[in-house]
Amino acid sequence: MCRVVDLQQAVLAKNDGLAASLREDLMDRGVTAVNLLSSPGSGKTALLELLLTWATERGIPVAAITADLATENDAVRLARSGALVKQVLTGGLCHLEADQVRAHLDGWLPDGTRVLFVENVGNLVCPASYDLGETLRVVLMSVTEGEDKPVKYPTAFGLANLVVLSKTDLAEAVGFDEKEFAANIGRINPGVEVLRTSARTGQGVETVLNRVLAACDGSPPHRPPLAGAHSHGHVHEHMTASEPAS
Template identity: 70%
Template sequence: MCRSVDVRTAVPARNDGLAAELRADLARRRVTAVSLLSSPGSGKTALLEVVLRRARERGLAVAALTAGLATENDARRLARSGAPVKQVLTGGLCHLEAAQVSGLIDGWLPDGTRLLFVENVGNLVCPASYDLGETLRVTLMSVTEGEDKPLKYPPAFGAAHLVVLTKTDLSDATGFDDAAFATAVERVNPGVEILRTSSRDGRGVDILLDRVLAVADGAAPHAPLLAVDHPRRQGHDNGPAEAHDAHGQGRVSRAAVT
Protein backbone atom coordinates (compact mmCIF):
# COMPACT_ATOMS: atom_id res chain seq x y z
CA MET A 1 0.00 0.00 0.00
CA CYS A 2 1.35 3.42 -0.96
CA ARG A 3 1.53 5.97 1.86
CA SER A 4 1.95 9.69 1.35
CA VAL A 5 4.16 11.80 3.59
CA ASP A 6 3.72 15.53 4.00
CA VAL A 7 7.31 16.80 3.82
CA ARG A 8 6.17 20.12 5.28
CA THR A 9 5.67 18.32 8.59
CA ALA A 10 7.98 15.29 8.30
CA VAL A 11 11.24 17.19 7.71
CA PRO A 12 10.77 19.77 10.50
CA ALA A 13 9.50 17.05 12.87
CA ARG A 14 12.69 15.06 12.30
CA ASN A 15 14.66 18.24 12.95
CA ASP A 16 12.82 18.73 16.26
CA GLY A 17 13.89 15.27 17.42
CA LEU A 18 17.52 15.90 16.53
CA ALA A 19 17.36 19.31 18.20
CA ALA A 20 16.10 17.75 21.43
CA GLU A 21 19.01 15.29 21.38
CA LEU A 22 21.48 18.09 20.72
CA ARG A 23 20.06 20.21 23.52
CA ALA A 24 20.43 17.32 25.95
CA ASP A 25 24.02 16.72 24.81
CA LEU A 26 24.93 20.38 25.22
CA ALA A 27 23.35 20.40 28.68
CA ARG A 28 25.49 17.43 29.71
CA ARG A 29 28.54 19.35 28.51
CA ARG A 30 27.34 22.49 30.30
CA VAL A 31 27.30 24.48 27.08
CA THR A 32 24.70 27.21 26.60
CA ALA A 33 23.80 27.63 22.92
CA VAL A 34 22.50 30.98 21.70
CA SER A 35 21.01 31.21 18.20
CA LEU A 36 20.93 34.54 16.38
CA LEU A 37 18.28 35.31 13.75
CA SER A 38 18.04 38.40 11.58
CA SER A 39 17.62 39.62 8.04
CA PRO A 40 20.71 40.34 5.90
CA GLY A 41 22.46 43.59 6.75
CA SER A 42 21.21 43.84 10.33
CA GLY A 43 24.73 44.09 11.75
CA LYS A 44 24.46 40.66 13.38
CA THR A 45 28.03 39.59 12.54
CA ALA A 46 29.53 42.92 13.61
CA LEU A 47 27.72 42.76 16.95
CA LEU A 48 28.69 39.13 17.49
CA GLU A 49 32.34 39.95 16.89
CA VAL A 50 32.19 42.57 19.65
CA VAL A 51 30.32 40.19 21.97
CA LEU A 52 32.92 37.45 21.45
CA ARG A 53 35.77 39.85 22.10
CA ARG A 54 34.13 41.22 25.24
CA ALA A 55 33.42 37.69 26.49
CA ARG A 56 37.07 36.74 26.08
CA GLU A 57 38.13 39.90 27.92
CA ARG A 58 35.92 38.70 30.79
CA GLY A 59 37.63 35.31 30.78
CA LEU A 60 34.69 33.38 29.31
CA ALA A 61 35.18 30.33 27.09
CA VAL A 62 33.13 31.12 23.98
CA ALA A 63 32.86 29.79 20.45
CA ALA A 64 30.77 30.54 17.38
CA LEU A 65 29.24 28.82 14.38
CA THR A 66 28.28 31.08 11.52
CA ALA A 67 26.21 30.15 8.49
CA GLY A 68 26.57 31.55 5.01
CA LEU A 69 25.29 30.65 1.57
CA ALA A 70 28.62 30.73 -0.25
CA THR A 71 31.50 32.61 1.42
CA GLU A 72 33.57 32.36 4.60
CA ASN A 73 33.75 36.12 5.08
CA ASP A 74 31.76 36.10 8.32
CA ALA A 75 33.98 33.44 9.87
CA ARG A 76 37.08 35.47 9.08
CA ARG A 77 35.53 38.53 10.69
CA LEU A 78 34.48 36.66 13.81
CA ALA A 79 37.88 34.98 14.14
CA ARG A 80 39.40 38.41 14.76
CA SER A 81 37.87 38.18 18.24
CA GLY A 82 40.24 35.33 19.08
CA ALA A 83 37.37 32.91 19.76
CA PRO A 84 37.13 29.50 18.03
CA VAL A 85 34.93 29.94 14.95
CA LYS A 86 33.50 27.44 12.47
CA GLN A 87 31.88 28.36 9.16
CA VAL A 88 28.83 26.53 7.84
CA LEU A 89 28.35 26.77 4.07
CA THR A 90 24.72 25.90 3.38
CA GLY A 91 25.08 25.70 -0.39
CA GLY A 92 22.01 27.81 -1.00
CA LEU A 93 19.86 26.48 1.86
CA CYS A 94 18.14 29.43 3.52
CA HIS A 95 18.46 28.15 7.09
CA LEU A 96 20.46 25.97 9.43
CA GLU A 97 19.13 22.66 10.75
CA ALA A 98 19.93 20.79 13.94
CA ALA A 99 21.79 18.01 12.10
CA GLN A 100 24.24 20.54 10.65
CA VAL A 101 24.93 22.11 14.03
CA SER A 102 25.36 18.74 15.72
CA GLY A 103 27.70 17.46 13.01
CA LEU A 104 29.92 20.52 13.22
CA ILE A 105 30.15 20.50 17.00
CA ASP A 106 31.36 16.91 17.14
CA GLY A 107 35.15 16.92 17.23
CA TRP A 108 35.41 20.71 17.00
CA LEU A 109 33.84 22.43 20.00
CA PRO A 110 36.64 22.87 22.56
CA ASP A 111 36.23 21.21 25.94
CA GLY A 112 35.16 23.68 28.60
CA THR A 113 33.25 25.94 26.20
CA ARG A 114 30.59 27.74 28.17
CA LEU A 115 28.80 29.76 25.48
CA LEU A 116 28.21 28.73 21.87
CA PHE A 117 26.77 31.37 19.55
CA VAL A 118 25.10 30.08 16.38
CA GLU A 119 24.65 32.75 13.71
CA ASN A 120 21.96 31.62 11.29
CA VAL A 121 21.64 32.57 7.63
CA GLY A 122 20.40 36.12 7.12
CA ASN A 123 16.69 35.38 6.76
CA LEU A 124 13.65 35.99 8.98
CA VAL A 125 11.38 33.37 7.38
CA CYS A 126 12.77 29.81 7.21
CA PRO A 127 15.10 29.94 10.26
CA ALA A 128 12.20 30.84 12.55
CA SER A 129 10.72 27.35 12.07
CA TYR A 130 13.81 25.31 12.91
CA ASP A 131 14.91 24.45 16.43
CA LEU A 132 18.71 24.23 16.59
CA GLY A 133 18.95 22.84 20.11
CA GLU A 134 19.54 26.33 21.45
CA THR A 135 18.93 27.41 25.02
CA LEU A 136 18.30 31.00 24.04
CA ARG A 137 16.93 32.36 20.75
CA VAL A 138 17.71 35.98 19.93
CA THR A 139 16.09 37.87 17.07
CA LEU A 140 17.86 41.00 15.89
CA MET A 141 17.01 43.93 13.63
CA SER A 142 18.65 47.28 12.92
CA VAL A 143 17.22 50.78 13.10
CA THR A 144 17.63 50.98 9.32
CA GLU A 145 14.98 48.30 8.72
CA GLY A 146 11.84 50.07 9.89
CA GLU A 147 10.02 49.89 13.21
CA ASP A 148 7.16 47.75 11.83
CA LYS A 149 9.37 44.78 10.94
CA PRO A 150 8.16 42.62 13.88
CA LEU A 151 4.62 42.88 12.48
CA LYS A 152 5.85 41.76 9.05
CA TYR A 153 7.71 38.74 10.48
CA PRO A 154 5.74 37.63 13.56
CA PRO A 155 7.14 34.05 13.63
CA ALA A 156 10.73 35.30 13.94
CA PHE A 157 9.98 37.89 16.59
CA GLY A 158 7.23 35.91 18.29
CA ALA A 159 9.55 32.97 18.95
CA ALA A 160 12.37 35.06 20.44
CA HIS A 161 13.46 34.80 24.04
CA LEU A 162 15.20 38.16 23.57
CA VAL A 163 14.96 40.90 20.93
CA VAL A 164 18.04 42.97 20.09
CA LEU A 165 17.97 46.28 18.24
CA THR A 166 21.25 47.01 16.45
CA LYS A 167 22.95 50.10 14.97
CA THR A 168 21.26 52.35 17.51
CA ASP A 169 24.00 54.93 16.96
CA LEU A 170 22.15 55.64 13.69
CA SER A 171 18.72 56.11 15.28
CA ASP A 172 18.64 59.89 14.92
CA ALA A 173 19.95 59.83 11.36
CA THR A 174 17.32 57.30 10.25
CA GLY A 175 14.44 58.85 12.18
CA PHE A 176 13.76 55.51 13.85
CA ASP A 177 10.61 55.50 15.99
CA ASP A 178 11.66 53.50 19.04
CA ALA A 179 8.26 53.68 20.72
CA ALA A 180 6.52 52.30 17.61
CA PHE A 181 9.08 49.50 17.42
CA ALA A 182 8.53 48.57 21.08
CA THR A 183 4.77 48.51 20.48
CA ALA A 184 5.20 46.22 17.47
CA VAL A 185 7.40 43.82 19.43
CA GLU A 186 4.96 43.76 22.34
CA ARG A 187 2.13 42.96 19.95
CA VAL A 188 3.74 39.73 18.67
CA ASN A 189 5.70 38.74 21.81
CA PRO A 190 4.26 40.28 24.99
CA GLY A 191 6.78 40.83 27.76
CA VAL A 192 9.93 40.03 25.79
CA GLU A 193 12.92 42.20 26.69
CA ILE A 194 14.35 44.52 24.04
CA LEU A 195 18.06 45.36 24.22
CA ARG A 196 19.42 48.33 22.32
CA THR A 197 22.95 47.88 21.04
CA SER A 198 25.64 49.33 18.80
CA SER A 199 28.72 47.47 17.64
CA ARG A 200 30.31 50.81 16.80
CA ASP A 201 30.25 52.39 20.26
CA GLY A 202 29.70 49.23 22.31
CA ARG A 203 26.42 50.23 23.93
CA GLY A 204 24.36 47.33 25.21
CA VAL A 205 27.06 44.70 24.60
CA ASP A 206 27.78 44.01 28.26
CA ILE A 207 24.07 43.92 29.06
CA LEU A 208 23.51 41.38 26.28
CA LEU A 209 26.36 39.25 27.56
CA ASP A 210 24.99 39.48 31.11
CA ARG A 211 21.57 38.27 29.93
CA VAL A 212 23.16 35.28 28.20
CA LEU A 213 25.24 34.44 31.27
CA ALA A 214 22.17 34.64 33.50
CA VAL A 215 20.53 31.93 31.38
CA ALA A 216 23.77 29.91 31.44
CA ASP A 217 23.67 30.13 35.22
CA GLY A 218 20.16 28.70 35.32
CA ALA A 219 17.82 31.65 34.91
CA ALA A 220 14.74 30.74 32.89
CA PRO A 221 14.56 32.62 29.58
CA HIS A 222 11.45 34.53 28.65
CA ALA A 223 8.77 32.14 27.39
CA PRO A 224 7.83 33.52 23.97
CA LEU A 225 4.65 33.37 21.98
CA LEU A 226 5.54 30.90 19.25
CA ALA A 227 3.78 31.98 16.08
CA VAL A 228 2.11 29.01 14.42
CA ASP A 229 2.28 29.67 10.69
CA HIS A 230 3.43 26.14 9.92
CA PRO A 231 1.21 23.01 9.94
CA ARG A 232 3.76 21.02 11.96
CA ARG A 233 3.24 23.28 14.98
CA GLN A 234 -0.47 22.59 15.24
CA GLY A 235 -1.24 20.00 17.89
CA HIS A 236 2.30 20.05 19.31
CA ASP A 237 1.93 22.78 21.90
CA ASN A 238 3.60 22.44 25.28
CA GLY A 239 1.39 25.04 26.92
CA PRO A 240 -2.24 26.14 26.83
CA ALA A 241 -4.40 25.44 23.81
CA GLU A 242 -3.62 27.38 20.67
CA ALA A 243 -5.80 30.30 19.77
CA HIS A 244 -5.93 33.20 17.36
CA ASP A 245 -4.36 36.23 18.94
CA ALA A 246 -6.23 39.47 19.32
CA HIS A 247 -4.25 41.19 16.58
CA GLY A 248 -4.81 38.74 13.75
CA GLN A 249 -1.20 37.56 13.69
CA GLY A 250 -2.17 33.94 13.18
CA ARG A 251 -2.38 31.03 15.57
CA VAL A 252 -0.13 31.23 18.57
CA SER A 253 0.73 29.04 21.51
CA ARG A 254 2.44 29.83 24.78
CA ALA A 255 5.45 27.61 24.19
CA ALA A 256 9.16 28.27 24.37
CA VAL A 257 11.42 27.23 21.53
CA THR A 258 13.48 25.23 23.93
Protein backbone atom coordinates in the same frame (compact mmCIF):
# COMPACT_ATOMS: atom_id res chain seq x y z
CA MET B 1 -7.03 4.75 0.68
CA CYS B 2 -4.14 7.09 -0.07
CA ARG B 3 -2.64 9.05 2.79
CA VAL B 4 -1.37 12.56 2.14
CA VAL B 5 1.75 13.33 4.14
CA ASP B 6 2.68 16.90 4.91
CA LEU B 7 6.38 16.77 4.06
CA GLN B 8 7.11 20.10 5.71
CA GLN B 9 5.62 18.91 9.00
CA ALA B 10 7.55 15.66 8.74
CA VAL B 11 10.82 17.49 8.13
CA LEU B 12 10.20 19.88 11.02
CA ALA B 13 9.21 17.05 13.35
CA LYS B 14 12.40 15.18 12.55
CA ASN B 15 14.44 18.34 13.10
CA ASP B 16 12.70 19.03 16.42
CA GLY B 17 13.64 15.57 17.66
CA LEU B 18 17.27 16.03 16.67
CA ALA B 19 17.31 19.50 18.22
CA ALA B 20 15.92 18.25 21.52
CA SER B 21 18.62 15.56 21.66
CA LEU B 22 21.34 18.08 20.83
CA ARG B 23 20.07 20.52 23.46
CA GLU B 24 20.15 17.81 26.09
CA ASP B 25 23.69 16.79 25.11
CA LEU B 26 24.93 20.38 25.20
CA MET B 27 23.30 21.02 28.56
CA ASP B 28 24.96 17.87 29.94
CA ARG B 29 28.29 19.36 28.83
CA GLY B 30 27.46 22.71 30.44
CA VAL B 31 27.17 24.49 27.10
CA THR B 32 24.57 27.18 26.45
CA ALA B 33 23.73 27.46 22.75
CA VAL B 34 22.57 30.82 21.39
CA ASN B 35 20.84 30.94 18.01
CA LEU B 36 21.27 34.38 16.37
CA LEU B 37 18.75 35.30 13.66
CA SER B 38 18.42 38.46 11.59
CA SER B 39 18.04 39.87 8.10
CA PRO B 40 21.18 40.52 6.05
CA GLY B 41 22.87 43.80 6.94
CA SER B 42 21.37 44.15 10.40
CA GLY B 43 24.76 44.14 12.13
CA LYS B 44 24.59 40.59 13.50
CA THR B 45 28.22 39.75 12.70
CA ALA B 46 29.45 43.06 14.11
CA LEU B 47 27.61 42.42 17.37
CA LEU B 48 28.82 38.82 17.55
CA GLU B 49 32.43 39.90 17.02
CA LEU B 50 32.14 42.24 20.01
CA LEU B 51 30.44 39.58 22.14
CA LEU B 52 33.19 37.08 21.37
CA THR B 53 35.90 39.66 22.00
CA TRP B 54 34.47 40.79 25.32
CA ALA B 55 33.93 37.20 26.47
CA THR B 56 37.46 36.17 25.48
CA GLU B 57 38.97 39.17 27.26
CA ARG B 58 37.11 38.15 30.41
CA GLY B 59 38.35 34.56 30.21
CA ILE B 60 34.93 33.12 29.35
CA PRO B 61 35.32 30.05 27.09
CA VAL B 62 33.14 30.72 24.04
CA ALA B 63 32.93 29.43 20.49
CA ALA B 64 30.96 30.33 17.39
CA ILE B 65 29.59 28.68 14.28
CA THR B 66 28.72 31.07 11.50
CA ALA B 67 26.60 30.01 8.53
CA ASP B 68 26.49 31.51 5.06
CA LEU B 69 25.62 30.44 1.54
CA ALA B 70 29.15 31.19 0.31
CA THR B 71 32.52 32.65 1.41
CA GLU B 72 34.28 32.37 4.75
CA ASN B 73 34.37 36.14 5.25
CA ASP B 74 32.39 36.09 8.49
CA ALA B 75 34.53 33.38 10.08
CA VAL B 76 37.71 35.29 9.24
CA ARG B 77 36.20 38.40 10.77
CA LEU B 78 34.95 36.68 13.92
CA ALA B 79 38.28 34.90 14.47
CA ARG B 80 39.85 38.29 15.19
CA SER B 81 38.17 38.01 18.60
CA GLY B 82 40.49 35.18 19.59
CA ALA B 83 37.55 32.80 20.06
CA LEU B 84 37.23 29.42 18.38
CA VAL B 85 35.22 29.96 15.18
CA LYS B 86 33.98 27.63 12.44
CA GLN B 87 32.40 28.52 9.10
CA VAL B 88 29.50 26.46 7.77
CA LEU B 89 28.77 26.82 4.06
CA THR B 90 25.19 25.79 3.35
CA GLY B 91 25.60 25.48 -0.42
CA GLY B 92 22.55 27.58 -1.13
CA LEU B 93 20.36 26.37 1.76
CA CYS B 94 18.70 29.39 3.36
CA HIS B 95 18.87 28.09 6.94
CA LEU B 96 20.68 25.80 9.33
CA GLU B 97 19.20 22.58 10.67
CA ALA B 98 19.94 20.71 13.88
CA ASP B 99 21.77 17.83 12.20
CA GLN B 100 24.14 20.28 10.48
CA VAL B 101 24.99 21.91 13.80
CA ARG B 102 25.65 18.57 15.47
CA ALA B 103 27.82 17.37 12.58
CA HIS B 104 30.02 20.45 12.81
CA LEU B 105 30.30 20.23 16.60
CA ASP B 106 31.45 16.62 16.74
CA GLY B 107 35.15 16.54 17.56
CA TRP B 108 35.42 20.32 17.34
CA LEU B 109 33.79 21.92 20.38
CA PRO B 110 36.24 21.80 23.31
CA ASP B 111 35.21 20.54 26.73
CA GLY B 112 34.62 23.42 29.11
CA THR B 113 33.02 25.67 26.49
CA ARG B 114 30.44 27.79 28.25
CA VAL B 115 28.66 29.48 25.34
CA LEU B 116 28.23 28.40 21.74
CA PHE B 117 26.97 31.14 19.45
CA VAL B 118 25.34 29.98 16.22
CA GLU B 119 25.09 32.77 13.66
CA ASN B 120 22.31 31.60 11.36
CA VAL B 121 22.01 32.46 7.68
CA GLY B 122 20.84 36.05 7.17
CA ASN B 123 17.12 35.46 6.70
CA LEU B 124 14.06 35.85 8.93
CA VAL B 125 11.83 33.35 7.11
CA CYS B 126 13.23 29.79 6.87
CA PRO B 127 15.54 29.87 9.94
CA ALA B 128 12.64 30.86 12.18
CA SER B 129 11.02 27.43 11.86
CA TYR B 130 14.09 25.35 12.72
CA ASP B 131 15.11 24.63 16.30
CA LEU B 132 18.89 24.18 16.45
CA GLY B 133 19.04 22.83 19.98
CA GLU B 134 19.50 26.31 21.38
CA THR B 135 18.90 27.43 24.92
CA LEU B 136 18.43 31.03 23.88
CA ARG B 137 17.04 32.35 20.61
CA VAL B 138 18.05 35.94 19.87
CA VAL B 139 16.42 37.85 17.02
CA LEU B 140 18.18 41.01 15.95
CA MET B 141 16.98 43.93 13.82
CA SER B 142 18.43 47.34 13.09
CA VAL B 143 16.68 50.69 13.35
CA THR B 144 17.21 51.12 9.61
CA GLU B 145 14.82 48.22 8.88
CA GLY B 146 11.67 50.00 10.05
CA GLU B 147 9.34 49.78 13.03
CA ASP B 148 7.03 47.24 11.39
CA LYS B 149 9.65 44.50 11.01
CA PRO B 150 8.19 42.40 13.87
CA VAL B 151 4.70 42.29 12.37
CA LYS B 152 6.12 41.48 8.93
CA TYR B 153 8.00 38.48 10.35
CA PRO B 154 5.78 37.27 13.20
CA THR B 155 7.23 33.74 13.38
CA ALA B 156 10.79 34.96 13.86
CA PHE B 157 9.94 37.60 16.44
CA GLY B 158 7.19 35.58 18.07
CA LEU B 159 9.59 32.74 18.93
CA ALA B 160 12.39 34.98 20.25
CA ASN B 161 13.64 34.65 23.80
CA LEU B 162 15.38 37.98 23.39
CA VAL B 163 15.13 40.79 20.82
CA VAL B 164 18.15 42.99 20.10
CA LEU B 165 17.69 46.36 18.44
CA SER B 166 20.93 47.31 16.67
CA LYS B 167 22.45 50.46 15.16
CA THR B 168 20.61 52.60 17.69
CA ASP B 169 23.16 55.37 17.16
CA LEU B 170 21.36 55.92 13.82
CA ALA B 171 17.83 55.97 15.27
CA GLU B 172 17.41 59.74 15.21
CA ALA B 173 18.95 60.12 11.76
CA VAL B 174 16.57 57.60 10.19
CA GLY B 175 13.54 58.75 12.17
CA PHE B 176 13.04 55.44 13.95
CA ASP B 177 9.85 55.44 16.05
CA GLU B 178 10.63 53.39 19.16
CA LYS B 179 7.10 53.73 20.52
CA GLU B 180 5.63 52.13 17.41
CA PHE B 181 8.34 49.47 17.37
CA ALA B 182 7.65 48.55 21.00
CA ALA B 183 3.92 48.34 20.29
CA ASN B 184 4.55 46.02 17.34
CA ILE B 185 6.80 43.78 19.41
CA GLY B 186 4.14 43.70 22.11
CA ARG B 187 1.56 42.48 19.62
CA ILE B 188 3.75 39.62 18.43
CA ASN B 189 5.61 38.55 21.58
CA PRO B 190 4.20 40.16 24.74
CA GLY B 191 6.74 40.66 27.52
CA VAL B 192 9.81 39.70 25.52
CA GLU B 193 13.00 41.44 26.60
CA VAL B 194 14.34 44.04 24.14
CA LEU B 195 17.92 45.31 24.37
CA ARG B 196 19.22 48.36 22.53
CA THR B 197 22.72 48.12 21.08
CA SER B 198 25.24 49.87 18.89
CA ALA B 199 28.31 47.99 17.70
CA ARG B 200 29.85 51.31 16.70
CA THR B 201 29.67 52.83 20.20
CA GLY B 202 29.57 49.61 22.21
CA GLN B 203 26.25 50.54 23.80
CA GLY B 204 24.37 47.57 25.19
CA VAL B 205 26.89 44.91 24.13
CA GLU B 206 27.90 44.05 27.68
CA THR B 207 24.23 43.85 28.64
CA VAL B 208 23.62 41.30 25.89
CA LEU B 209 26.62 39.26 27.03
CA ASN B 210 25.43 39.36 30.64
CA ARG B 211 21.97 38.20 29.55
CA VAL B 212 23.53 35.24 27.74
CA LEU B 213 25.64 34.39 30.79
CA ALA B 214 22.53 34.58 32.97
CA ALA B 215 21.00 31.89 30.76
CA CYS B 216 24.15 29.82 31.35
CA ASP B 217 23.63 30.17 35.09
CA GLY B 218 20.08 28.87 34.92
CA SER B 219 18.03 32.04 34.59
CA PRO B 220 15.09 30.88 32.47
CA PRO B 221 14.63 32.48 29.04
CA HIS B 222 11.45 34.33 28.13
CA ARG B 223 9.93 31.05 26.95
CA PRO B 224 11.18 27.62 25.86
CA PRO B 225 12.54 27.59 22.29
CA LEU B 226 9.80 26.91 19.72
CA ALA B 227 7.08 26.42 22.33
CA GLY B 228 3.73 27.20 20.76
CA ALA B 229 2.29 29.61 23.31
CA HIS B 230 3.66 32.97 24.40
CA SER B 231 4.31 33.68 28.03
CA HIS B 232 5.43 36.70 29.96
CA GLY B 233 9.02 36.79 31.08
CA HIS B 234 11.78 39.08 32.28
CA VAL B 235 11.71 42.61 30.92
CA HIS B 236 14.94 44.58 30.82
CA GLU B 237 14.95 48.12 32.10
CA HIS B 238 16.23 49.56 28.81
CA MET B 239 13.02 48.82 26.94
CA THR B 240 10.01 46.57 27.22
CA ALA B 241 7.59 45.41 24.60
CA SER B 242 5.02 47.94 25.74
CA GLU B 243 7.15 50.88 26.79
CA PRO B 244 9.86 52.50 24.63
CA ALA B 245 13.12 53.68 26.11
CA SER B 246 13.23 57.32 27.06
